[in-house]
């Protein structure tokens with residue numbers, strides 16, 4: 001089993017709104033938008049999340065043009081090096097080599113490149129898919145509600161592909177999911193995704209700005225406990241400090 005860390009965009013955010021609510025307002029920080037490609041022992045190539053839509057390369061405001069308050073605090077900064085095709089190319093693959101997509105949630109910065117993967121099973125939480133369909137403002141459907149996409153609802157906590165555990169971590173979004181990956185040499189890695197956005201959120205223990213603060217608190221603390229008990233690193237959703245310490249494609253974890 002092998003885990004590749006892909007860089008599928010960046011966002012220029014207001015730190016005082018999105019990373020440390022109420023502190024450092026107006027300070028801009030460029031944060032990563034990760035995806036993860038896992039090669040399983042069974043030969044599957046499972047992509048966890050797909051980053052930002054490549055249309056942001058030419059038009060950073062394509063998602064939030066009509067929502068100026070979002071556009072101001074969360075501005076995509078994307079180059080050709082952030083496309084799925086380019087990132088997979090770094091590890092000798094093309095989008096055709098991806099056999100499955102595992103979706104944490106369908107926010108625009110996680111579902112942006114699904115259109116590059118027509119016909120591939122996209123494993124998603126059924127209740128999350130329903131919640132996204134009911135909230136087009138929060139989950140812009142242009143990125144993920146496409147006829148060529150093949151959603152497969154896989155509900156509940158379980159192990160998939162012999163080494164990827166699905167953990168339910170609601171709070172950032174309804175039925176958000178995190179993943180625990182067990183690698184032979186690197187050991188266990190907890191992919192928190194947006195259940196823990198950055199080390200600030202965990203250190204401040206402040207989840208008040210999340211959609212469901214109580215659920216987010218429980219999910220964030222649970223992931224921290226789980227990682228601690230396993231002696232595993234907890235990887236955050238959009239943390240530039242931690243991102244700088246990770247091995248990015250073409251390097252990998254095995």
Ligand SMILES: [Zn+2]
Pocket residue numbers: 107109110194237238
């Ligand atoms: Zn995100």
